[in-house]
Amino acid sequence: MSTPSRLPGTVTTDHVFQVPLDHEAPEGERIEVYAREVVASGREHDELPWLLFLQGGPGGKANRPIGRDSWVDRALDDYRVLLLDQRGTGRSTPATRQTLARRGGPREQAEYLARFRADSIVRDAELIRRQLLGETGRWSLLGQSYGGFCTLTYLSIAPEGLREAFVTGGLAGLRSSAEDVYRAAYPRTARKNKAYYARYPQDVAAVQRIAAHLVERPAELPDGGLLTVQAFQGLGMLLGTGGGAHVLHYLLEEAWVEGVEGPVLSDTFLAGVQSHLSFAQGPLYAVMHESIYGQRSVDAGGTEWAAERVRKEFPEFDAEAALSAGQAVYFTGEMIYPALFETDPALRPLRETAQLLAERTDWPDLYDPARLAANQVPVVAAIYHDDMYVDTADSLATADAVAGTRAWVTNEWEHDGLRVSGGAVLDRLIKMARGEI
Structure with missing residues (x-):
């Protein structure tokens, strides 16, 4: 953990975690995963619930706040935010043409990258959760676009780590090839x-x-x-x-x-x-x-x-x-x-x-439809009507398939609504989760 930095209206702290490259072989090679903690100025020592943010992608690093900007402004009213650079991105051990060349040839590189999907990202998050919150601590989750795909994987393999989940433009088709x-x-x-x-x-x-x-x-x-x-x-x-x-x-x-x-x-x-x-x-x-x-x-x-x-x-x-x-x-x-x-x-x-x-033909399943049908974690989702990136029909079907999901279908925003709405999209989802809407 680094020395905290102060930006307008916020205090940020860097965290670097060592995680297994392959969570099925936890004693093997390890990589670094970076996350930035953001809290409102003056509330650094408050007991605030945590909100983990998973960015879109794949391969997208978390946003870099310059203060209380974008959706982070709204989130900081209620949460201590953790902006995760998913493995391979940003300040986490990077995966690029420059670094992958160190792994060997194409076959070695492909084997390495096969461990960079949503299931590994979620298992990274679980290790981080236990380090920051303890074994029984639970956090809220905000998944944008591909981050929403990861949220569905999280609900499939480790729902015990979540107290609630917000999804923006990211309800994937559970059975879509x-x-x-x-x-x-x-x-x-x-x-x-x-x-x-x-x-x-x-x-x-x-x-x-x-x-x-x-x-x-x-x-x-x-x-x-x-x-x-x-x-x-x-x-x-x-x-x-x-x-x-x-x-x-x-x-x-x-x-x-x-x-x-x-x-x-x-x-x-x-x-x-x-x-x-x-x-x-x-x-x-x-x-x-x-x-x-x-x-x-x-x-x-x-x-x-x-x-x-x-x-x-x-x-x-x-x-x-x-x-x-x-x-x-x-x-x-x-x-x-x-x-x-x-x-x-x-x-x-x-x-x-x-x-x-x-x-490659042996990709493990990312979603567990039976477990999602029995889900007990509150889920609220923004579905953008005619979203160019994520099919609306798939999203609606998934909302029906994941127990405890409330969906807000809107054409007021496009896929980037979370980022450009000045916090309005997140504010509505939070109010939905609290039963205020």
């Missing part, structure tokens, strides 16, 4: 594209022009990455957030400048694209993404690049066909394609590792 997930995701993503082009109809032509250029001449990004038309379509990740459509529009506005030989894609545009598409700051998101859906009882085969395979069922996402037909070019969403491991410098060294993970 990776194929199921993407077969539902492409139509949602198409709707987001239609809404985007309805708001900015001038961008139909703007996107067509850029896409046509990239088909002929993929552009080099400042980091040495390659902007292909498929990579360009990945900017659709923005369309699932509250202000993402505007961010995308303004990015496109500065796409072109006049060079020596005529119009060229501007450095401003290419740098902006790189900032949204590069996985340098979160490679596990790409490497591990489809594995978060792997469960041997749901799909005995590997995930096998499900997003790529299912995409063929939705020809409206074929950019070259759209250009030939004079139609709008659709952006994709959070789909991860094998081509990204050719075009992104942060991912290139992990190409074979990712392939081995895609081929």
